[in-house]
Amino acid sequence: MFWIAEGLIYRRQDSVFHTIDPRIKLLISMMLFFLSLVSSTIVEFSIILVLIFFIGALSKTLKRMVRTFVFSLSFLAMIFVINILVGYDIMFSIIISLRFISVVSSTSIFFLTSSPDELELVMKSFYLPYDLIFAFVTAVRFVPVIMLDAIQILDSQRSRGLEIEKGNFIKRIKNYIPVLIPLIVQAIIRSEELAEAMESRAYGFSKKKTSYYSLHLRKRDYFAATVAICFMIVFIYAIYFLHI
Amino acid sequence: MTPLIKFIDFNFSYLDSPTPILKNINLEIKEGEFVLLVGPSGCGKSTLLRCINGLIPHLYSGVYKGKVIVDGEQVSEKNISTLATKVGFVFQNPENQIFMFTVEKDIVFGLENIGVDKEEIGRRLEWALKILNIEHLRYRAPYELSDGQKQRVAIAGTLVMHPKILILDEPTSLLDPKTAYEFISTLKELNRSIGITIIVVEHRIDLLPKVADRMIVMDGGQIVFDGPFKDIIKEKNLHLYGVTVPPIISLQNTLSESGVNLPGYSLDVRSFSEMIKKEVFRND
Ligand SMILES: Nc1ncnc2c1ncn2[C@@H]1O[C@H](COP(=O)(O)OP(=O)(O)OP(=O)(O)O)[C@@H](O)[C@H]1O
Ligand SMILES: [Mg+2]
Numbered sequence: 303m304f305w306i307a308e309g310l311i312y313r314r315q316d317s318v319f320h321t322i323d324p325r326i327k328l329l330i331s332m333m334l335f336f337l338s339l340v341s342s343t344i345v346e347f348s349i350i351l352v353l354i355f356f357i358g359a360l361s362k363t364l365k366r367m368v369r370t371f372v373f374s375l376s377f378l379a380m381i382f383v384i385n386i387l388v389g390y391d392i393m394f395s396i397i398i399s400l401r402f403i404s405v406v407s408s409t410s411i412f413f414l415t416s417s418p419d420e421l422e423l424v425m426k427s428f429y430l431p432y433d434l435i436f437a438f439v440t441a442v443r444f445v446p447v448i449m450l451d452a453i454q455i456l457d458s459q460r461s462r463g464l465e466i467e468k469g470n471f472i473k474r475i476k477n478y479i480p481v482l483i484p485l486i487v488q489a490i491i492r493s494e495e496l497a498e499a500m501e502s503r504a505y506g507f508s509k510k511k512t513s514y515y516s517l518h519l520r521k522r523d524y525f526a527a528t529v530a531i532c533f534m535i536v537f538i539y540a541i542y543f544l545h546i
Numbered sequence: 547m548t549p550l551i552k553f554i555d556f557n558f559s560y561l562d563s564p565t566p567i568l569k570n571i572n573l574e575i576k577e578g579e580f581v582l583l584v585g586p587s588g589c590g591k592s593t594l595l596r597c598i599n600g601l602i603p604h605l606y607s608g609v610y611k612g613k614v615i616v617d618g619e620q621v622s623e624k625n626i627s628t629l630a631t632k633v634g635f636v637f638q639n640p641e642n643q644i645f646m647f648t649v650e651k652d653i654v655f656g657l658e659n660i661g662v663d664k665e666e667i668g669r670r671l672e673w674a675l676k677i678l679n680i681e682h683l684r685y686r687a688p689y690e691l692s693d694g695q696k697q698r699v700a701i702a703g704t705l706v707m708h709p710k711i712l713i714l715d716e717p718t719s720l721l722d723p724k725t726a727y728e729f730i731s732t733l734k735e736l737n738r739s740i741g742i743t744i745i746v747v748e749h750r751i752d753l754l755p756k757v758a759d760r761m762i763v764m765d766g767g768q769i770v771f772d773g774p775f776k777d778i779i780k781e782k783n784l785h786l787y788g789v790t791v792p793p794i795i796s797l798q799n800t801l802s803e804s805g806v807n808l809p810g811y812s813l814d815v816r817s818f819s820e821m822i823k824k825e826v827f828r829n830d
Contacts, residue, residue, distance in 0.1 A: 419647045440645050446689045447641060492642050499643035501605050502635040503656040503703060507627035514654045514667045 312417050319361035323523040324420035325427060327412055330357070330530045334408035337537055338401055346541060347400040353533075354407050363414040367407055374406045418442045423517050432511065440496065448489060455484050548618070549574035550710060550743055551598060556612035558593065558602060567593050569767040571612070577710065580737045581745045582754055582775065585764035586788035591747045594764070595713050598745070599633040600626040617710060631660060634704025638716040640696035643703070644688045649680065652688070653702045660707070667706075674702040677739075678732065694725035698732070705736075712736070714746040718753070726750060730757055752792040755779070755813035763787050776813060794818055 319327075334354060341347055358364035378399045385395035416424075418439070425435045459480050460466070466477045500506075556571040567590045575581060583591050596602040603610045604626045614621040617632050637643050646652040653674055657667045675681045678698045683691060691699065697717055704712065714733070718726035730748075734757045737744050748754060754775070761778040763771035765787050771778050778784075780799060784791050791799075794815050798808060809825060812818035 417647070419651070422647070436645070439647065443645060443647060443688065495637060495639060495642040496645070498601055498605065499635075499637055500645070501601060501626045502599055502630055502633075503643075504627040504630040504659040504707070505655075507630075507659045507661070508625075509661045512658050512661050512663060512667070514658055514664055514671075515651070 312413060312415070313363075313366075314417070315362055315415075317361045317363075317415075318522075319357060320415050321522070322526050323517055323519055324416045324424045325517060326519075326523045326527050326530070327416055327420075328424060329527060331408055331412035333530055333534050334411065335405060337534065338404035338408055340538070340541065341401070341404075342397060342541075344396070344400070346537075347397070347404055349537070350404045351400070351407070354404065354411065357411055358407075358414075361411075361415045366414060367410055370406055370410050371403065374403055378402060423515060426513065426515075427517050436505075444492070447492075448485070451488050452481065452485055455481050455488075459484075547576060550577045550617055551575040552613075552615040553597070554613040554615070556597070556614060558597065558608055558610055560593075560606060560608040563608070566609075567767050568597070571769060573762070573769060573772070575743065575745065577743055578737070578741045579743055580734065580757060580759045581743075582751070582758035582761045583745060583747045583764065584749070584751065584761065584787070584789050585770075589764045589787075590767040591764055592715055593767075595635070595715055595745065595747070597621065598711065598713060599635045600624060600629040601635075627659065630656060630709075631707050632709055633711045633713060634701075634707060634709040636697070636700050636704060636712070636714045636717050638719055640693055640700050640720070641688070643700045644696060647687055649683045649686050649688075649691070649699050649702075650675075652699060653706055656703060656707050670706040670708070674706045677705070677736070678702045692725075693720045694722075694729060697721065697729060701732075705742075709742070711743045711745065714744070714748075716747050716749065718748060718750065723750075727753055730754065733757070749790070751779070751790060755792065755795075763789065776811065779813070780811065 334350060337350055338347075341350060355364065355367070358367040381402060382395050382399055385398060386392065422435060422439050425438065456466070464477065464480055466481075467474070469477065551574070553571045553573040556568060556573075557566050558568040559566040571594065583594070585591055593602065596606065597614050598616060598621070600621050602608070603622055610622065616629065621629065644652050646655060650671065654667050654671055657670060662670070675684060678701060680695065680698050680702060683695055683699065688696065688699075697720075701712070701714075712733075718729055721729060730753045733744055733746065736742055746754075746758075758775045761771070761773065761775045762769055763778065763781075763784065770787060771781055771784075779791065779795055782799065794812065798811060798818070802808060808821070810821055812821055
């Protein structure tokens with residue numbers, strides 16, 4: 303299952319695209335998302351998909367993007383079959399499927415190329431409340447930690463004779479209880495320790511909080527944004543006025 | 547000189563504890579001291595430390611009697627965030643005190659909270675990275691660090707606040723002996739170079755003979771021994787309080803009990819063997 307998630311998880315990588323301001327990356331991603339929703343012909347979707355793959359190549363994330371793609375194919379097959387069964391014509395089913403693919407892959411552009419770090423900065427630049435941002439940061443920060451906890455607990459319960467894979471469906475779900483309970487207890491202990499440590503480092507100090515990091519748009523960001531916006535205008539113009 | 551930390555007739559129990567956890571504590575710690583705090587599990591060491599940085603009574607409430615004064619001010623009347631600029635607290639599990647995605651971001655966390663301006667944050671960040679020797683870890687994520695490195699990052703995150711006091715609650719319990727030794731040496735370096743007062747709870751006393759100035763032994767919520775390290779470590783009954791006395795010290799204790807008069811007292815193997823060598827050659 304993990305290899306699917308690969309298509310949505312950030313990995314450190316050097317590419318021109320990675321160095322673009324995360325707000326612009328978000329803009330590009332959202333723009334492609336929006337265009338996928340308004341497109342309705344095979345030509346339009348081809349243009350969008352080519353563009354998405356171009357960005358994938360530019361950011362060296364094409365391989366992982368293809369994974370999301372392959373993953374969505376299984377869904378696609380389902381959508382396609384259901385559509386046909388319900389009685390829509392083939393053309394309509396193809397369009398729906400293409401839309402699904404471009405929506406998923408346009409979203410993955412942002413997540414593949416922006417670190418959680420950048421995501422935090424984007425949230426900050428939207429002036430979201432700091433408590434919310436901090437909650438997001440710690441949640442993401444502790445994902446690998448809690449995953450490791452889970453693996454350790456699973457191993458130790460296995461060594462005591464727990465057989466996770468045994469039994470029917472209901473039994474298998476029940477098998478996870480001896481893993482979940484210690485995991486939850488451990489998470490609670492962690493959160494208490496976290497609270498102590500936060501307090502000890504002046505979290506929520508009354509005076510105005512400063513920020514050591516902030517986002518600054520550079521030339522290349524303006525350039526990327528301009529290209530993206532021009533593209534969107536031309537594309538929409540082409541759809542609605544030239545009827546391509 | 548007025549003491550930096552002062553407990554006056556202090557008693558405390560948590561809301562849900564039936565008996566008092568700290569009983570009749572009177573304690574003074576001077577600026578620049580390196581204090582080792584020991585005692586059996588559950589005797590109240592962590593509780594005592596929490597009273598110094600204000601986690602008690604501000605985060606953990608309970609029955610609070612007497613006074614705790616830190617740097618001239620009563621802890622109960624200051625909030626924890628203000629105290630955070632005076633007292634740095636490093637916990638046992640380094641994992642749970644690093645919140646941010648990178649080392650650098652985590653180190654500046656406290657400074658952002660208290661509203662230090664950008665340039666000053668930059669300066670203090672560089673200083674802390676340098677003094678703890680973690681410049682190369684600067685852009686790493688927490689999961690790319692070893693436990694020893696995490697513990698250093700945790701210290702850096704508290705040192706940037708320029709606290710007068712650094713408290714460490716069993717900081718080496720997850721470290722291997724070599725890393726633990728290096729870690730304690732770093733603490734001593736800090737104590738010497740910036741004169742920061744250090745209070746450390748540590749079970750591996752063999753790491754500390756040349757480091758700690760003072761040793762406080764607690765049992766059942768009370769202070770049972772308190773004095774210069776080299777005097778307290780000679781006490782006969784230390785093992786009753788869960789203290790593992792380093793073998794070289796037990797050896798000297800046993801020798802003097804059995805009537806051997808040693809010319810001095812050594813805290814480590816090297817100086818002990820020097821001493822014995824002199825003694826043996828003199829007898830020749
Ligand atoms: N948050 C709490 N609420 C209630 N009781 C607590 C709390 N924390 C600790 N205690 C109790 O206070 C007593 C002293 O605990 P404390 O953690 O101070 O001991 P300690 O000397 O640090 O032990 P250890 O060496 O195991 O860390 C224990 O009996 C413990 O059960
Ligand atoms: Mg403790």
